[in-house]
């Protein structure tokens with residue numbers, strides 16, 4: 001087999017220099033093969049060590065990686081980042097939620113690396129067993145894989161349930177772990193500018209945006225990756241620059257509020273763009289709702305509905321009134337009319353990794 005065709009045209013080293021194979025998750029497209037040299041792999045560890053260090057992980061920490069990491073690169077990166085810092089690593093790749101909860105109770109773990117979705121799964125598992133997560137001594141949860149940890153209400157709910165800090169991080173298989181929230185929690189994501197060049201491009205003109213508060217598409221160049229160089233990679237993520245600097249003293253620029261959404265998840269109507277994160281922030285503030293929801297756009301765009309799950313015990317609250325209030329609040333925040341459909345507890349499918357928040361029937365045949 002021609003190894004260049006195995007990896008595509010992007011392979012820039014002899015095939016024998018490739019020592020690590022990974023694949024993208026294929027959330028939005030066909031999985032991509034990712035070749036890395038040994039030097040690239042040390043570089044990945046360094047990216048992640050920067051993330052972990054900025055979030056307070058030190059060689060005295062014991063880190064549980066709560067994710068099945070196989071061909072997906074992100075959590076391997078966290079694993080080797082811990083190794084670089086000297087923190088103790090507990091890989092719980094093949095364990096169930098119940099077994100991971102057992103380990104959390106037994107092993108004096110200080111840090112968890114997981115997706116926000118899975119942090120909620122663990123909370124559900126803990127509630128079933130009457131485990132108070134706040135008593136376990138966990139200092140921080142480091143989130144990866146999907147947005148959420150920087151959405152204010154999601155962060156608040158996770159931090160209250162776990163009694164610890166919850167930090168966001170961002171990376172991509174083709175790029176590296178390029179951004180992170182630091183322990184000063186300025187509300188933004190630092191770009192790791194010693195290892196990446198990040199540009200924001202205007203969604204229509206494609207011109208580079210340098211001023212704060214103007215949304216654009218995130219385009220990234222990884223400065224040291226050799227096996228498959230990453231030059232001006234279009235992430236399809238949307239973000240804007242933060243005006244203010246961070247109290248931590250880092251001079252790296254910040255993305256305000258982190259990633260606001262993905263280009264392919266934008267709901268465009270009446271000249272405005274909204275992302276599922278806006279709806280998530282409203283839902284998370286309501287104790288009588290779970291964090292399970294999805295938005296559906298009908299085939300001819302005549303109706304946008306949001307399906308939301310109510311809690312098991314809502315203490316006699318009037319469901320019809322809840323529905324009306326949610327519709328009003330969503331309208332005030334988005335200027336769009338959403339139909340709210342309240343679903344019974346347990347009706348919406350649970351994911352252990354990434355939650356699908358948008359079903360756009362206009363794009364499905």
Ligand SMILES: [Zn+2]
Pocket residue numbers: 182183184185186190246247248249250
């Ligand atoms: Zn900072």
